Amino acid sequence: MEEGLRERKKRETRQRIADIAMGLFLQRGFDNVTVAEVARAADVSVNTVFNYFRTKEDLFLDRSEESEDLLARVVRERRAGETAVQAVRRDFFEALDAGDWRYGMSDGLDLFAQRVRESPALQSRARLIEANRESRLARTLADETDADPDDLTPWLVSAQICAVVRALTRHFAVRQAAGEDPASIRADLREHAERAFDLLERGIGGYCPRP
Amino acid sequence: MEEGLRERKKRETRQRIADIAMGLFLQRGFDNVTVAEVARAADVSVNTVFNYFRTKEDLFLDRSEESEDLLARVVRERRAGETAVQAVRRDFFEALDAGDWRYGMSDGLDLFAQRVRESPALQSRARLIEANRESRLARTLADETDADPDDLTPWLVSAQICAVVRALTRHFAVRQAAGEDPASIRADLREHAERAFDLLERGIGGYCPRP
DNA sequence: CACCAAATTTGGAGTCACTTAAAGATTTCA
DNA sequence: TGAAATCTTTAAGTGACTCCAAATTTGGTG
Numbered sequence: 482m483e484e485g486l487r488e489r490k491k492r493e494t495r496q497r498i499a500d501i502a503m504g505l506f507l508q509r510g511f512d513n514v515t516v517a518e519v520a521r522a523a524d525v526s527v528n529t530v531f532n533y534f535r536t537k538e539d540l541f542l543d544r545s546e547e548s549e550d551l552l553a554r555v556v557r558e559r560r561a562g563e564t565a566v567q568a569v570r571r572d573f574f575e576a577l578d579a580g581d582w583r584y585g586m587s588d589g590l591d592l593f594a595q596r597v598r599e600s601p602a603l604q605s606r607a608r609l610i611e612a613n614r615e616s617r618l619a620r621t622l623a624d625e626t627d628a629d630p631d632d633l634t635p636w637l638v639s640a641q642i643c644a645v646v647r648a649l650t651r652h653f654a655v656r657q658a659a660g661e662d663p664a665s666i667r668a669d670l671r672e673h674a675e676r677a678f679d680l681l682e683r684g685i686g687g688y689c690p691r692p
Numbered sequence: 693m694e695e696g697l698r699e700r701k702k703r704e705t706r707q708r709i710a711d712i713a714m715g716l717f718l719q720r721g722f723d724n725v726t727v728a729e730v731a732r733a734a735d736v737s738v739n740t741v742f743n744y745f746r747t748k749e750d751l752f753l754d755r756s757e758e759s760e761d762l763l764a765r766v767v768r769e770r771r772a773g774e775t776a777v778q779a780v781r782r783d784f785f786e787a788l789d790a791g792d793w794r795y796g797m798s799d800g801l802d803l804f805a806q807r808v809r810e811s812p813a814l815q816s817r818a819r820l821i822e823a824n825r826e827s828r829l830a831r832t833l834a835d836e837t838d839a840d841p842d843d844l845t846p847w848l849v850s851a852q853i854c855a856v857v858r859a860l861t862r863h864f865a866v867r868q869a870a871g872e873d874p875a876s877i878r879a880d881l882r883e884h885a886e887r888a889f890d891l892l893e894r895g896i897g898g899y900c901p902r903p
Numbered sequence: 904c905a906c907c908a909a910a911t912t913t914g915g916a917g918t919c920a921c922t923t924a925a926a927g928a929t930t931t932c933a
Numbered sequence: 934t935g936a937a938a939t940c941t942t943t944a945a946g947t948g949a950c951t952c953c954a955a956a957t958t959t960g961g962t963g
Binding site: 559560561562563564565566605608609612622625631633634636637638640641642643644645647648649651652656673676677680681682683684685686687688689690691692 | 767770771772773774775776777816819820823833836837842844845847848849851852853854855856858859860862863867884887888891892893894895896897899901902903
């Protein structure tokens with residue numbers, strides 16, 4: 482099953498468009514670059530761009546598939562004896578220690594994060610990705626526990642796990658946007674994350690009682 | 693401080709546009725009605741519509757302010773001795789018992805919910821409303837606990853509370869969309885909600901261990 | 904090599920949300 | 934009443950995205 486000339490060219494063209502688009506977006510901001518400009522820079526027609534990418538946002542957040550599947554995969558591949566939360570907790574800290582980008586907390590995502598922050602369209606798309614991530618994790622949990630089709634528990638657990646991951650990611654992003662050094666944020670984040678996962682595992686029932 | 697002719701006319705025009713738009717949207721679907729049609733039906737120019745409503749989505753999800761503030765208000769006005777979760781729990785069941793619409797679980801929101809479900813633009817806007825609701829609750833919790841500016845806890849708690857409310861609302865919507873009777877869904881939902889809030893208060897640490 | 908069929912690319916025309924600027928029209932108030 | 938402030942409309946874009954039919958390119962076959 483060789484890859485013919487046709488397939489290779491398609492892949493190359495798609496990649497070229499995506500790369501050139503990302504370059505322009507990072508340089509000038511997502512909303513300040515038109516699809517027509519991307520097309521011109523990539524030396525194709527506008528219609529060809531839309532042939533490969535359904536929307537302009539897809540040009541920027543291309544490989545969102547991996548991000549959407551992340552938590553579901555971590556749970557699917559968790560170790561013997563590990564609960565869902567324990568698996569996510571472990572993977573999160575592994576990524577933190579390795580400086581991996583998969584939870585959005587590495588160095589060098591600065592400009593990328595800034596471009597997302599300043600564009601309502603990209604923020605909206607980011608929320609969609611998060612929603613899909615939550616759905617996938619919920620389905621995985623339902624599978625793994627042979628849950629009843631209308632058992633809410635997988636959805637509740639998924640939503641809460643995603644909520645914690647989102648809060649931690651957001652915290653990193655906010656402080657990075659404020660100009661703090663990524664490495665020192667990650668150092669702080671370790672303690673914050675410990676408390677966050679503890680809260681997740683043990684519940685928030687005692688929080689904020691009115692005197 | 694009387695309301696002058698100008699103010700009254702403005703209020704009336706805005707209301708007329710919103711009412712006529714909602715009628716058209718419910719009848720034919722959000723994406724099948726153009727702003728130009730709304731304008732013509734309301735006997736104003738397109739620019740007047742955009743003068744009152746910043747986007748087409750605002751025509752549909754006008755009074756989202758109340759929805760965004762709901763949980764924050766419930767916590768602000770919680771009773772003596774109540775924790776944040778207890779307050780939300782109580783308010784949720786009050787709404788459920790009263791058949792109130794504020795958590796999206798009354799009769800008669802059928803068509804409205806369907807229109808949201810079938811429109812990507814409206815779903816996107818609904819996610820934005822949920823995100824704002826989460827932010828407001830987080831800020832409220834931070835205020836109420838005099839939390840450190842970079843204490844993550846208010847955000848974590850807010851995200852988890854919102855996650856549970858969202859899951860419950862979603863469950864109602866899914867079953868309503870499948871044609872079930874709202875009253876009987878609400879009956880089931882009572883048990884589901886009890887378990888959901890228990891889980892929220894006590895934690896999900898033991899969920900889904902791998903054998 | 905030549906040729907056909909399928910897949911890609913392109914150009915062109917159009918829709919729709921939304922913006923901007925300037926010219927009316929209406930309301931307020933001195 | 935007349936001028937100032939405020940609304941509304943008209944007109945002319947911009948930009949994402951769609952639809953369609955005409956070119957072009959590629960893969961396989963005789």
